Amino acid sequence: MDASTFKSNQYVRFCPGCGDHAILAALTKAMAQIGVPTCETVVISGIGCSSRMPHYLNTYGFNTIHGRGGAIATGVKTSHPELTVWQMSGDGDCLAIGGNHFIHEIRRNVDLNICLFNNRIYGLTKGQYSPTSPKGFVSKSSPFGTVERPFIPAELVLGARGTFFARTLDVDMPTAVDCMIQAHQHKGASVIECLVNCVIFNNGTHNWIADRETRADHSIVLHHGEKMIFGKDQDKGLKLSVSTDGETHGRGLIPHLVVTTADDPDVLVHDAHESDPTLHHMLAMMGQEDQSLPIALGVIRDVEEETYDAAVNRQINEVRASSKAKNFDELTATLEQW
Amino acid sequence: MKNVVIRFCGDSGDGMQLTGNMFSSLSAILGDEISTLPDFPAEIRAPQGTLGGVSGFQVNLGQGVYTPGDKADVIVAMNAAALKVCVTNQLFHDHAIIVVDTDTFTKADLEKAQYTTDNPFTELAIKETVQVVPVALTSLTKESLKDSGLDNKSILKSRNMFALGVVCWLFDRPIDKAIHFLEEKFHKKPDLIPNNVKVLTDGFNYGQNLALSVNQIHVDPRDPRISSPASMAGSASEKHTLIAGNKATAWGLIAAAQRCGKRLFLGSYPITPATDIMHELAGRKDMNVMVVQAEDEIAGVCTAIGASFAGDLACTSTSGPGLSLKSEAIGLAVMAELPLVVIDVQRGGPSTGLPTKTEQTDLLQAVYGRNGECPVVVIAASNSANCFEYAYQACKIALENMTPVILMTDTYLANGSSVWAIPQLNDLPAIEPQSVPQSLKGQYNPALRDEHGVRYCAVPGMEGFEYRNIGLERDAQLGTISTKPENHERMVRARQAKIDRIAEQIPLLEVQGNIASDTLLVGWGSTEGHLRAAAQELNCAQVQLNYIHPMPKNTAEVMHQYKKVIVCELNTGQLATLLRARVQDVTFLQYNEIMGQPFAVERIVSAVNSKL
Numbered sequence: 001m002d003a004s005t006f007k008s009n010q011y012v013r014f015c016p017g018c019g020d021h022a023i024l025a026a027l028t029k030a031m032a033q034i035g036v037p038t039c040e041t042v043v044i045s046g047i048g049c050s051s052r053m054p055h056y057l058n059t060y061g062f063n064t065i066h067g068r069g070g071a072i073a074t075g076v077k078t079s080h081p082e083l084t085v086w087q088m089s090g091d092g093d094c095l096a097i098g099g100n101h102f103i104h105e106i107r108r109n110v111d112l113n114i115c116l117f118n119n120r121i122y123g124l125t126k127g128q129y130s131p132t133s134p135k136g137f138v139s140k141s142s143p144f145g146t147v148e149r150p151f152i153p154a155e156l157v158l159g160a161r162g163t164f165f166a167r168t169l170d171v172d173m174p175t176a177v178d179c180m181i182q183a184h185q186h187k188g189a190s191v192i193e194c195l196v197n198c199v200i201f202n203n204g205t206h207n208w209i210a211d212r213e214t215r216a217d218h219s220i221v222l223h224h225g226e227k228m229i230f231g232k233d234q235d236k237g238l239k240l241s242v243s244t245d246g247e248t249h250g251r252g253l254i255p256h257l258v259v260t261t262a263d264d265p266d267v268l269v270h271d272a273h274e275s276d277p278t279l280h281h282m283l284a285m286m287g288q289e290d291q292s293l294p295i296a297l298g299v300i301r302d303v304e305e306e307t308y309d310a311a312v313n314r315q316i317n318e319v320r321a322s323s324k325a326k327n328f329d330e331l332t333a334t335l336e337q338w
Numbered sequence: 339m340k341n342v343v344i345r346f347c348g349d350s351g352d353g354m355q356l357t358g359n360m361f362s363s364l365s366a367i368l369g370d371e372i373s374t375l376p377d378f379p380a381e382i383r384a385p386q387g388t389l390g391g392v393s394g395f396q397v398n399l400g401q402g403v404y405t406p407g408d409k410a411d412v413i414v415a416m417n418a419a420a421l422k423v424c425v426t427n428q429l430f431h432d433h434a435i436i437v438v439d440t441d442t443f444t445k446a447d448l449e450k451a452q453y454t455t456d457n458p459f460t461e462l463a464i465k466e467t468v469q470v471v472p473v474a475l476t477s478l479t480k481e482s483l484k485d486s487g488l489d490n491k492s493i494l495k496s497r498n499m500f501a502l503g504v505v506c507w508l509f510d511r512p513i514d515k516a517i518h519f520l521e522e523k524f525h526k527k528p529d530l531i532p533n534n535v536k537v538l539t540d541g542f543n544y545g546q547n548l549a550l551s552v553n554q555i556h557v558d559p560r561d562p563r564i565s566s567p568a569s570m571a572g573s574a575s576e577k578h579t580l581i582a583g584n585k586a587t588a589w590g591l592i593a594a595a596q597r598c599g600k601r602l603f604l605g606s607y608p609i610t611p612a613t614d615i616m617h618e619l620a621g622r623k624d625m626n627v628m629v630v631q632a633e634d635e636i637a638g639v640c641t642a643i644g645a646s647f648a649g650d651l652a653c654t655s656t657s658g659p660g661l662s663l664k665s666e667a668i669g670l671a672v673m674a675e676l677p678l679v680v681i682d683v684q685r686g687g688p689s690t691g692l693p694t695k696t697e698q699t700d701l702l703q704a705v706y707g708r709n710g711e712c713p714v715v716v717i718a719a720s721n722s723a724n725c726f727e728y729a730y731q732a733c734k735i736a737l738e739n740m741t742p743v744i745l746m747t748d749t750y751l752a753n754g755s756s757v758w759a760i761p762q763l764n765d766l767p768a769i770e771p772q773s774v775p776q777s778l779k780g781q782y783n784p785a786l787r788d789e790h791g792v793r794y795c796a797v798p799g800m801e802g803f804e805y806r807n808i809g810l811e812r813d814a815q816l817g818t819i820s821t822k823p824e825n826h827e828r829m830v831r832a833r834q835a836k837i838d839r840i841a842e843q844i845p846l847l848e849v850q851g852n853i854a855s856d857t858l859l860v861g862w863g864s865t866e867g868h869l870r871a872a873a874q875e876l877n878c879a880q881v882q883l884n885y886i887h888p889m890p891k892n893t894a895e896v897m898h899q900y901k902k903v904i905v906c907e908l909n910t911g912q913l914a915t916l917l918r919a920r921v922q923d924v925t926f927l928q929y930n931e932i933m934g935q936p937f938a939v940e941r942i943v944s945a946v947n948s949k950l
Contacts, residue, residue: 008806010818039801044644054806055819060798061806062647064640065670071605071637075644075652076798078630079603083648083798101640104633312630316623323624328596328763331589331625336522337579337760338367 001035003028008058019170019196020049020117024056026173027086027115030180031059036084044073046098048090049124050117050196067098070105073112074308081309084184087114092122095131095151106160108308109188113180116153116191119198120205127201139201153193154284154300158277164190165284166299170197171210175221175297182299188307208287209295218291222283222298224272229262230294236260237267238293240279257282257293272302340558341371341400343407344505345429346498348416349386350379350393353498358395359755361502364511364519366580366757369559370399373867374722375406375936376753380610380694387442387450392423400557404867406754408938410434412508412555414501416475417442418458419451425462432467435552437504439497441476471552473544475500482540486533496537503541510554513542581758583722583751584614587655587681590729592625593761595651597730598737598769602627603650605641607634607660610693611749612683615655635663639680643667646676647807649797651733651771653679658687658700661744662707668742669708670809672833675784675793677736677771680714681729684748686934695934696749698863701912704744705887711830713837715739716887718746718863723758725751728884730766737771739840740792746886748908750936751864771795774803783817791836841888847896851880857946858900860926862886862913868937869906875943883913894921904929904950906942 006028014020031041041059045051046069054061060083064072073087087105094102094116105112121139122128128141132153136145157165164186166179176194183190195206204210209219220230220238228238241258260267274280280301287295325331344361346354355376366372377394384391398407410430415421415438424430443458455461459470479500483493499520506516517535524530581589595602604627606616620629628650632638639654646652656664661682671678684700686692704716715735719728725747732745774782774794779802786794796803805817813820814828849858851873859876861869862883873880881896883889897903897917905914906929914926929945931937 037801038804040799042648042798055808057806058804060804062644062674063806063808063810064643064674065666065809068636068640068667068670071632071640072644072647074630074637075603075605075641075646076648077644078641079601079628079645079650079652080648080798100633101637104637312628316626316628319623320626325624328589328593328625331592331622332577332760335579335760336363336367336519337577338369 002032006031006038006058008056010055012056013052014049015200017197017199018049019119019198020053022170022173023050023115023117023176023194023196024053026168026176027053027180028057030177030184033177033181034084034184040082041084041086042076043086043088044069044076045088046093047124048093048122050088050090050115051093053088067093067096068101069093070098070101070114074101074105074108074110077110077112078309078312081111081313085112087112089114089116091116091118091120091130091132091153095153095156103156103160106157106162106189106191109163109305111187111307111309112189113183114189114191115180116193117196118153118193119196119202121198121202123198123201152285152288153191155281157191158281158284158301162191162301163188163303163305164299165193165280165301166191167193167195167284167295167297169195169206169210169219169297172297179299182302186302187310188305208291218287218294219297220294222270222272222296222300224270224299224302226270228268228270231262235262237262237264239264239266239268257286259293272299275303277301339400339555341398341403342412342509342555342557343396343398343410344412344414345394345396345410345424346414346501347392347394347420347424348498349419350381350391351383351386352393352416353495354393354395354416357498357502358397360519360523361505362397362399362755363580364506364516365397365399365509366578367515367519368511370557371401371403372580372755372757373398373403373406374755375750378694385450387417387419387447389419389423389451392420404871405936405939408940412505413437414505415439416497416501417451418447418453421458422451422453422462425464430468432465435469435471435508436464437471437473437501437508439475440472441474469552471548473504478540478544479537482537483533486536488533496534499534499537500541500544503538503543504545504548506538507542507545507548508552508555510556513539516542577760578757579760580755581723581726582614582753582755583719583725583747584612584683584753585618586723586725586758587719587729587745587747587752588615588618588622590726591619591651591653591679591733592622592627593726593763593766594730594733594769595627596625597763597766598651598771600649600651600737600771603642603645603652604629604655605632605638605645605652606630606655607632607638609635609657609660611685611752612655612657612660612681614752615681615683635660636667639664639667639678642678643671643674643676646671646678647674647797649799651679651737652677653681655681655683657683657685658703659690661700661703665708668714669710669712671742672708672712672714673809673811674807675740675833676742676807677740678742679729679732679736680742680744682744682746683752684746692934694749696864696908696936697932697934698748698865698908699912699932700746701862701886701909702915704746705916711834713834714887715741715743715837715840716746717743717885718883719751720863720866720882720884722751722754722756726758734767734769735840735843737769738792739836740772740795741837746863748864779803785812785814785817787832790839791832838888841891844885844888844890846892847881847883847890849879849881849896852877853879855879856901858897858903859942859946860897860903860905860913860917861907865906865908865937868939868942871939872937872942872946875939876946886913886916889920897921897924902950903927904946906930906937908932908937
């Protein structure tokens with residue numbers, strides 16, 4: 001079993017240079033390492049460029065309707081928890097038309113691996129702004145710039161009480177593969193925000209970190225149990241600060257993350273398994289609105305809670321074990337009848 | 339008397355639905371045929387004592403019962419507001435008996451019910467032929483429970499049991515059976531039993547005191563040689579029970595799942611009047627039913643589609659507004675050719691409309707309401723008990739033909755009850771879900787069809803059958819995405835042909851009544867009882883459609899046999915529209931009501947006699 005085991009015979013129709021090619025490559029590699037057979041792997045998608053993914057994978061797949069992949073994947077996994085279920089979605093599919101299903105699959109903690117391809121644009125409909133496009137973004141549907149505030153996917157995930165959140169980048173294959181494997185290992189709704197470039201309609205949207213020259217200084221790849229160190233020369237670290245008002249640009253005693261030197265004894269050690277999401281939230285928000293901090297990649301949050309699919313099936317089994325009526329005829333026998 | 343119609347009415351907190359259901363069950367056990375009509379306001383608890391808060395429960399019992407009855411022979415009114423509603427809406431016959439709680443005629447109560455004088459009887463100008471029986475229900479109940487230790491509020495809540503006791507006497511129901519039934523009803527709350535039994539018994543004994551002024555009503559016992567028309571399914575089963583439509587629907591799904599060895603999955607979202615189906619199934623984990631209460635109507639159907647893709651018998655239950663929301667996803671199931679059962683318990687529309695009232699206005703939405711050429715099977719139950727049979731058939735058709743099936747019921751069937759002949763699972767028709775021959779291992783794709791045009795079905799977990807399903811058009815040979823012009827037309831026609839062929843699997847129309855008459859009443863779904871009763875009075879023929887898309891093969895032939903064909907519906911003519919498109923050279927006349935209520939037999943009869 002290797003990556004080619006998971007590739008279908010379909011010609012891949014992503015645009016040349018599209019970040020989705022990289023995610024496809026990472027996914028087949030991850031699936032091979034995970035080792036679940038193709039017949040027990042299901043890939044569900046909605047509509048959009050990213051949602052073409054099932055066609056290129058030699059697993060069971062279902063390319064459904066716009067925004068509903070989350071609900072359909074919930075049905076597959078809940079009814080058949082023995083299957084490994086992936087959901088492929090984009091920033092429009094998942095956060096606009098499918099936003100309700102997205103927050104509820106996370107809230108319920110359905111054991112799904114959700115790849116959220118974020119290119120901050122509607123590509124398949126040829127270039128409208130999306131819920132993650134930055135304010136002021138000029139697109140075909142916002143010729144004078146958007147006046148909307150964008151979603152930051154991590155905030156939604158944590159706000160919906162998410163148990164797993166990771167962030168990857170199309171040009172960082174090892175991190176993507178690693179996050180996908182960890183997402184599979186995590187029991188519950190695992191969201192991987194895949195930052196991808198749309199070469200046609202939003203080229204360079206993630207250049208701040210995608211650029212080879214600056215990536216190491218503008219991003220940090222988090223690993224559970226390891227110190228938060230980054231930079232081209234691995235000379236920078238992250239620590240918590242609750243320093244006084246003058247030093248924190250008016251943020252007072254609110255704890256916040258700051259960049260320090262790698263040898264600072266206060267450099268934090270990443271604990272993805274901490275159930276309190278406060279620090280995870282701070283890590284996920286780094287570099288989103290304030291570029292003084294690096295953008296966090298890797299698995300930011302990974303905590304255990306009972307999954308919806310397991311709980312539903314457990315409850316059914318408990319009731320069945322203790323119930324008197326075992327089948328339809330025994331059920332009708334309990335009716336008042338004459 | 340052959341049959342009697344009784345209506346219980348009171349505040350929505352007075353327990354009228356419970357009282358009505360108990361009396362109906364009691365009568366059914368004693369051998370009466372039953373048809374019930376719960377009629378309640380949309381508010382859970384409207385202001386007490388007001389006209390808007392009146393909740394009713396009507397039951398017709400006896401022999402030859404097809405409907406809950408147009409008007410009541412006996413009214414039990416728990417307060418002045420209920421009395422007023424019954425009079426102003428003409429809910430009873432001229433020779434009716436009205437039992438009313440006169441303790442509720444205080445100044446405040448009368449004001450709340452918008453009386454302008456202090457004598458409701460004269461103010462309402464109740465005809466002299468009506469026998470009014472004033473009963474001090476409230477004080478009698480208080481007296482009955484004075485040593486119970488219950489607080490005043492709990493005592494007042496027991497008034498309905500006193501009323502039930504009086505009614506049991508009035509109809510000469512043996513009190514011991516009623517007590518036994520009460521004990522069964524409250525077996526999970528045994529501490530409630532003694533007080534309820536006491537009030538019920540005191541009510542019954544009080545009835546005997548009334549004997550000087552009121553005559554008891556004797557309903558003719560059933561002739562055991564005549565089979566019950568209330569169970570039109572005509573099963574040979576010996577055992578019967580009273581069942582509400584929504585419960586019958588839920589149990590039909592359970593039976594179908596067990597008959598074919600699949601797990602039943604329901605994805606649903608609460609909506610009146612369909613929610614009881616979800617309640618029932620959520621409580622049937624003992625039957626291995628999986629229920630997902632989804633985040634919205636769309637997720638309800640989509641979780642079901644996911645479960646269907648993974649191999650379960652998948653269903654979603656809703657009402658009209660929910661059916662609108664589910665349209666796109668039903669189209670997906672059509673395109674992906676997956677089995678799916680959609681239950682539409684119709685209510686008054688459009689938009690939020692009349693959520694607690696009945697109507698047949700979703701028919702064209704069910705048949706046509708999707709983008710593209712998007713055929714599904716549409717079937718309809720026609721009494722509360724046969725919701726079981728049609729839910730079962732919906733599952734059978736869906737699984738065997740890889741198609742969505744929309745099952746239409748409505749508020750009237752869903753909340754009403756009728757007598758159900760309890761079947762044995764093995765006596766139900768076999769269900770053979772579509773599968774895929776092992777010989778296709780390694781070569782399978784979702785475009786491959788059997789000799790009936792039904793695509794082969796592989797499900798995740800099957801090694802060597804991995805495939806990709808889509809809502810996009812697929813190539814008729816390869817099963818992959820295709821935008822080729824000829825292929826699209828070929829696939830559109832293949833999907834339609836698959837549905838059309840289902841006409842071979844469904845029963846032919848059977849005309850009832852005086853088949854030699856030149857007049858035919860045509861209906862569909864829940865109006866069957868009313869139309870059959872009307873046809874009897876009119877001495878004409880009557881036919882009811884349970885299968886609407888596709889239609890039974892002899893539909894045109896039947897329509898051509900009659901000079902005058904009158905399509906009667908609780909909408910502005912939706913079946914008539916379909917029939918005009920499908921049956922040539924017949925003039926379809928129409929009789930329509932859109933009042934949120936079932937038909938009244940006498941209105942149909944007079945309309946047919948005078949106008950049509």
